[in-house]
Amino acid sequence: MTTTLAAPQVRVGKAAVWALGMLAAATGTLESVVTPTLPLLQRELSMSPAQGALLSITMLITGALVTPVAGNLGDRYGGKRVMLRLMTVVATGGLVSSLAPNLPVLLLGQVLEGAMVGAMPLSFILVRKHLPTGESQVAIGVVSGLFVGGGMLGTLIAGPVAEGLSRHWMFAIPTIAIVVATVLVHRLMPNDPPARSDARIDWPGLALLSGVLLTLMFVLALAPSAGSQPLVLLALLVLLALLVTGWTVVERRSPSPMVDLNLLAKPAIWSSYVITFAVCVGTSVAMYLVPQLLAVSADGYGFGASSTDIGRYLLPGAVTAAISGPLGGIAARRFGSSAVVATGIGVMTATLVALAFLHGEVWHLIVAKALIALASGVCITAMVVKTATSVDHGNTGTATSLVLVTRVIGFAAGAQVSGAFLTAGTQPGMDDPAESAFVTGFVIAGAVTALSLLVVRTLNKGVKT
Structure with missing residues (x-):
C-alpha cells in the first residue's frame, strides 16, 4: 500500500531557484551542441549520413525513456536525491563525449547525456515542494525558459567553439557548467523527504513503458516511408498495440505502479x-x-x-x-x-x-x-x-x-x-x-x-x- 507523506514546509530563497535555472541552462546547452556541428562531426569521425542521423536522435530516444522513470523515482525517493545521481550520469556522458575518439564512444556519451531531460520533472518536484503555488508557477516558467535559453546558447556557440578550439571543448564547457550548477543545487536546495513510504520499483511496468516509447519512436521514424515497407510498419504497430495492452494490464494489477x-x-x-x-x-x-x-x-x-x-x-x-x-x-x-x-x-x-x-x-x-x-x-x-x-x-x-x-x-x-x-x-x-x-x-x-x-x-x- 502506498502512503503519501506530508510535504515539507521548508521555504527556499531565490538563489536556490536560480541554481536550478543555471542547471537547466547548462543541460540545455549540452543538449543542443550536436545539431549545428553535425557536418563537422561527420567529417572528423568519418560518419555516413545514416550514422549522423543516428547520432542526432540518440539523446532524444534516451530522454524519452529516462524522463518518466526519473519523475517517478523523484516522487518516491525525493527530487533532490534523484537529481544529484542523474546529474552524475549526465556529467559522465559529457566527459565521455568530450574525450570520444570515434563514433561508438560518442554514441555512448550521447546515451548517458540523454538522462538530462529527466532533470526537468525533478526541478518541478523541488519548486513545488518548497514554494507556495503562485511562486512555484513562476519558478517552473523560469526553469523551463532557461532550459530553452541554454539550447539557444548551445546552438550559437557550438560551431565557433568546435572550429576555434576543437569538437572536444564544445562538450566539455557545458559539462563543466553542469558540474558547477549541480554543486550549487546540492548546497542551496534543502533535502526533500520521500513523498511515498514504499520503496518498491515496478520493474515490469518500467520495462513495458520503455518498450512502448521505443517502439513508438520507431513507428514515427518509419511512417514517411510506409509505402516502401508496409509490412515492417504493420508489424511495429501490432507490437505497439501488444505492448500498450500489456503495460495497461500490469499497471492495473501492480500494488505500486510506475504510472x-x-x-x-x-x-x-x-x-x-x-x-x-x-x-x-x-x-x-x-x-x-x-x-x-x-x-x-x-x-x-x-x-x-x-x-x-x-x-x-x-x-x-x-x-x-x-x-x-x-x-x-x-x-x-x-x-x-x-x-x-x-x-x-x-x-x-x-x-x-x-x-x-x-x-x-x-x-x-x-x-x-x-x-x-x-x-x-x-x-x-x-x-x-x-x-x-x-x-x-x-x-x-x-x-x-x-x-x-x-x-x-x-x-x-x-x-x-x-x-x-x-x-x-x-x-x-x-x-x-x-x-x-x-x-x-x-x-x-x-x-x-x-x-x-x-x-x-x-x-x-x-x-x-
Whole structure:
C-alpha cells in the first residue's frame, strides 16, 4: 500500500531557484551542441549520413525513456536525491563525449547525456515542494525558459567553439557548467523527504513503458516511408498495440505502479497531454518547414538562404522561445492556465494558417516563426504548471514527466509529417518541392493545433484544490 507523506514546509530563497535555472541552462546547452556541428562531426569521425542521423536522435530516444522513470523515482525517493545521481550520469556522458575518439564512444556519451531531460520533472518536484503555488508557477516558467535559453546558447556557440578550439571543448564547457550548477543545487536546495513510504520499483511496468516509447519512436521514424515497407510498419504497430495492452494490464494489477492509470484518467491530466501533443505537432511543422522554405532556390518561390542566413533569420524565434517560459509561468499565475493555453493556441493557429498564404517575404517567415515559438512556449509552460498543480505532491514528477515525453513525441511526429509532405511534393528530377507542399503542411498544422481547443474546457474538471 502506498502512503503519501506530508510535504515539507521548508521555504527556499531565490538563489536556490536560480541554481536550478543555471542547471537547466547548462543541460540545455549540452543538449543542443550536436545539431549545428553535425557536418563537422561527420567529417572528423568519418560518419555516413545514416550514422549522423543516428547520432542526432540518440539523446532524444534516451530522454524519452529516462524522463518518466526519473519523475517517478523523484516522487518516491525525493527530487533532490534523484537529481544529484542523474546529474552524475549526465556529467559522465559529457566527459565521455568530450574525450570520444570515434563514433561508438560518442554514441555512448550521447546515451548517458540523454538522462538530462529527466532533470526537468525533478526541478518541478523541488519548486513545488518548497514554494507556495503562485511562486512555484513562476519558478517552473523560469526553469523551463532557461532550459530553452541554454539550447539557444548551445546552438550559437557550438560551431565557433568546435572550429576555434576543437569538437572536444564544445562538450566539455557545458559539462563543466553542469558540474558547477549541480554543486550549487546540492548546497542551496534543502533535502526533500520521500513523498511515498514504499520503496518498491515496478520493474515490469518500467520495462513495458520503455518498450512502448521505443517502439513508438520507431513507428514515427518509419511512417514517411510506409509505402516502401508496409509490412515492417504493420508489424511495429501490432507490437505497439501488444505492448500498450500489456503495460495497461500490469499497471492495473501492480500494488505500486510506475504510472497510476487513475491519474491519467483525470480530465485535467489527459486533456493536458492531448493539448501538448497537438501544440508540439504544430510547432514542429513550423520548425521544420520554415528553414526549408528559406533555403528553396530564389529562382522560384524561395529565398536561396545559406545556413548562416537561416540561423540569423531564426534568431528572433529562439529569443522569443527563451522568454516564453517565464512569461508562461507569470501569465498562468495571473490569468489561469486555461486562459493562457486558449490564447496561445489561438495565436498559433492564426499564424500557421497565415503562413500558408503569406510567405512571399523573408520578414513574413521571421515574424511567424517568432510568434509560433512564443505562443508554443507559453502554452507548454502553462500545461506543465496546470499538470503540476492538478495532482498531489506525490505525483508531481510522474505527471509532469509525461507532459515532457508527450512533447518529444509531438515534435517527432510533426517532423516526420513535414518530411513526408515535402518528399511527396518533390517531382522526380527536381531539387525543390512544390510550393503547395508547404501550403498543405502549414494548413494541416494549423488545423491540428486548432482542434486542441476542443479539450481546453476539460482542463478545469476534476482539479485538486
